[in-house]
Amino acid sequence: MLPEAVLKQAAEEMLNYGDSGMSVMEMSHRSKVYDDIIKTAEADLRDLLSIPDNYKVLFVQGGASSVFAMVPLNLMTKNGKADYVITGQWSKKAFSEAQKYGNPRKVASSEDAVFNYIPKLDKSMFDPEADYVHITSNNTIYGTKYNELPDTGDVPIVTDMSSCILSEPVDVSKYGMIYFGAQKNVGPAGVTIIIIREDLIGNAMDITPTMFNLETHAKNDSLYNTPPCYSIYVCGLVFKYLKSIGGIEKMYELNQKKAKILYDFLDRSEMFRGTVVKEDRSLMNVPFVTDDEELNAKFIKEATAAGFVNLKGHRTVGGMRASIYNAMPIEGVQALVDFMKKFEAENK
């Protein structure tokens, strides 16, 4: 979902952006007007996340799946090893991609319990010679998130924040690199954003494709070749919108309220229950089940008919999952809980 105000503005500006006489889709990425768009988007994102000056913001393409390869190709280049914490399908994919390029190590995994928790991590578990530690901050499919960052000593943490970025404050300085596809909380699919500490750039392996070399994008302010201009423009509109409603602090407050409505109900319900251990619960993705497969199926069917779409849990987890990203209003969550209450009463 995107804020309606953003979609309206995009529609209004479709044929004529500002006084340019043309659509953002038609602009040269080397034009002054487009340069303003991408620079303003970056400045607003820096503002929203208080990104320190020694971090670069890069707009790239190819989704987090592409960054899974960029990370080892660019960073696993000093000692050729890295530590991965496995908390779901995406971290597994990131790990498996890294195996092509060196010796990543699985430090811990919650696969033993279908990823319904974040492993307890202790500094002694990490290799001080690893080039980085990779984590997935929020796990879309399983509904977990890191509520505390592991202590990795001097080893930089690289994290995939695709499904939680902009949902709560982040202390960027605690990370070496943060990356996220835009399509969950930021803008339309097609742009991927990388926030990276400058000193980590510039050591890519020789076999790195030019477009996967972070230095290429850092040196050219993300304009080495034509960027996904329109997607970046819409991200910029979302950043402005977030600033206008009070920034990340305000968004976080709203997200906590929304999640609390749902989790409080799950904790009281005699039919439904959340699947994730309480301390690791995500603010964005809330998986839940009843203890009866048939009842789950009935619930999904009736909920879909009532207009609650995409509630089916991932096939590896089963049950249900509510995704309550930034753009989901509090009323939407309340309506879902009301529907669940009614369903519970009717199916006791």
Next chain:
Amino acid sequence: MLPEAVLKQAAEEMLNYGDSGMSVMEMSHRSKVYDDIIKTAEADLRDLLSIPDNYKVLFVQGGASSVFAMVPLNLMTKNGKADYVITGQWSKKAFSEAQKYGNPRKVASSEDAVFNYIPKLDKSMFDPEADYVHITSNNTIYGTKYNELPDTGDVPIVTDMSSCILSEPVDVSKYGMIYFGAQKNVGPAGVTIIIIREDLIGNAMDITPTMFNLETHAKNDSLYNTPPCYSIYVCGLVFKYLKSIGGIEKMYELNQKKAKILYDFLDRSEMFRGTVVKEDRSLMNVPFVTDDEELNAKFIKEATAAGFVNLKGHRTVGGMRASIYNAMPIEGVQALVDFMKKFEAENK
């Protein structure tokens, strides 16, 4: 430029596509409604270009610059060598990317004359053991194009058609692989389309990032991860538009008329002249000069003031360049020629 009809439709459908109740930007790429959008876009492109059944159409990200690496990673894998014809900056970049992954060879180059012609190519010049021959069909910066395909025997031709695709009919069966970024003649930046003969897929090097392995996209119908949904949707609108006006044959007719107006004037003018040898002239990009640098600068300044934007030639060529892609109307070309006539009369 994009057809105004396409931009209008995109604006109208921004908040509600069809009866989906949501924007294309908000749809899950796994939804039925989005599946229709991407499948229809592919079917219409197949129809427009009469793409044979043994060719796959892949929607990827990262621009032609990414494909420069995908080509050797996926195709330079039998004998580890390939033949490159160098006709401009883009083929140079493609060649230099291939050098990372094997032994590409420069077969011929027109760099000796600032790329103002397409080298004469003879079958004997090509290595029959090369895994492929790489060419750039239309050279944006220099305004040349292949008006005849080289005979490479059994060696498949791979071509970058970023700046001429959909401008004239193509016999796809004569190529092993055709690729193009969308942003010149197809749609908004952010999607890159690959048309490839099926038997060429499946032999990627082990070091190939998953997202650069063409098999990943072929096996998953371009839905391995979230594609650039909105850009593909707009490309689909452009394909429908092209079909509605009479397809590629009609577009080609229009493009020939447009180019003829400009080239005829350049051939008659006593002040301006085209820079490219006649038989290799592009239909899309028309570089021209006067023999006086100061006059060039004066022309660009006055033309810009009169509303003719982006007329400055690339810094490596100097002078002027008119880009007359599909979406440029014949009236636009006529107006430019009228302006040039007036300028010539005033500056004799």
